[in-house]
Amino acid sequence: MANSSPNLTHLNERGHLLTEQANPNSQTLDQLSTLELVQLFNQEDYRVLEAIASAETAIAQAIDLTAQCLRQGGRLFYVGAGTSGRLGVLDAAECPPTFCTPPELVQGIIAGGAAALVRSSEDLEDRQEDGAGAIAHRQVTDLDVVVGITAGGTTPFVHGAIQAARQRGAHTIFIACVPQDQFAIEVDVDIRLLVGPEILAGSTRLKAGTVTKLVLNILSTGVMVQLGKVYGNRMVDVAVTNNKLHDRALRMLQDLTDLSRPEAALLLERSGRQVKLALLMHWTGLDAEAGDRLLAQHQGQLRQALDQHSATLKDSSTH
The missing domain is CATH 1.10.8.1080 (Helicase, Ruva Protein; domain 3)
Known part of the structure; x- marks a missing residue:
């Protein structure tokens, strides 16, 4: 099961997770010209592709596992809070129009529910029991796949969902932007996307959000390719709705x-x-x-x- 707290012996000297550390390259962020700021963002975003390259094997394992479960009648659930939750909901929402899948096949679960998509609700991510309740409400089974998304790796809502999913026999995948030695968890596939500290310290909607969006793109598209939703590079199951x-x-x-x-x-x-x-x-x-x-x-x-x-x-x- 998930650890209840990160292993602080592997954090930096001030006890900060990788996603909470200050980026030495952006210490003068408020003094940069506009062009210099844009160039710094562009430079830092190269870390995103490097992080995905380092996690290719785990991402491929996640695709294979998810496709196998969905072929057998399972469902895919993304679980997250804040930016991570919104990205999961977005990817789930894009599957029906892109691949003509039923809405229940890929679902996004966000702490705070639909209201949290447009209004911040950070306090609700601390409720581990809400994550477990969301899994129970959707009657997750051993055919399903639950993907926990949390940039810093510690979100209680996500861990509650992962633990509840494992208790029900579901397959679990974890996506985080901190190394395993900063926060360990027991799951079927563990994807770590190490983009480093954010330009704006702690603002994980930046590189962490970008790398998460890209990986979810790869995951869902790879699964749909395996499910026969693609011929060549064409979305032949597109829903013709407009x-x-x-x-x-x-x-x-x-x-x-x-x-x-x-x-x-x-x-x-x-x-x-x-x-x-x-x-x-x-x-x-x-x-x-x-x-x-x-x-x-x-x-x-x-x-x-x-x-x-x-x-x-x-x-x-x-x-």
Whole structure:
């Protein structure tokens, strides 16, 4: 289970976690010209990509674990407070329009609930029991994945959620911007993103927030690739819910086939505005109902469905 407090013997000489330390490169921040300030931010943000590079193996493990659970009917939960919580909610909210996933598949849990998205509620992050309660409320099971996000590693709300999730048999992932020897925790995958002290000491909405956003982008996109939501580099499960997305769907069909725009529009309507199904129908000659069945047999994996159809045709032609 999570430690109740960080190991202070591994903090700096003043007992500060890495995310709370003062950055020596920004000691004269209030004396810099505007251009110098921008250049300093740009220089410090290089640490973000370095941190992700150092955590690549753990991030890949998180993707594989999450995809495996979701294939079996599980759900993905992001849990955080403040900036970390908002980033989790944002990533979860982007999944339905991008990948046409049901809203319950990826969920964001933030200390203080929806109100905390627009109004600071720092005091609520100290309530470990609220984190545990959020997990119980959502009836988390051993099929689910719970990702705890906390820049400094110590947020009680997150630790309450992680502990409750583990007690329920769920798989757990931890994302923090402090080294493991500053704050240890028992989870399935431990991702440490060491971007160093912030330009504005303790303001983890800066580098810590940026690196967290990027890693959540990678995590959710990697999972959706494994779930068959992507063909090549196209979001073939995009929800066609407005004019922009309808235009994107048509352009995708035109780019991947030899169809004119009117032909692509007709195909898209015949498929029920499902780009993946439309492509399968075009490349196989199947109608929408048969295409749906074939995709279902392959858990929505378009490439596998196409390979199976080709193999079936080849086999029937040799008999």
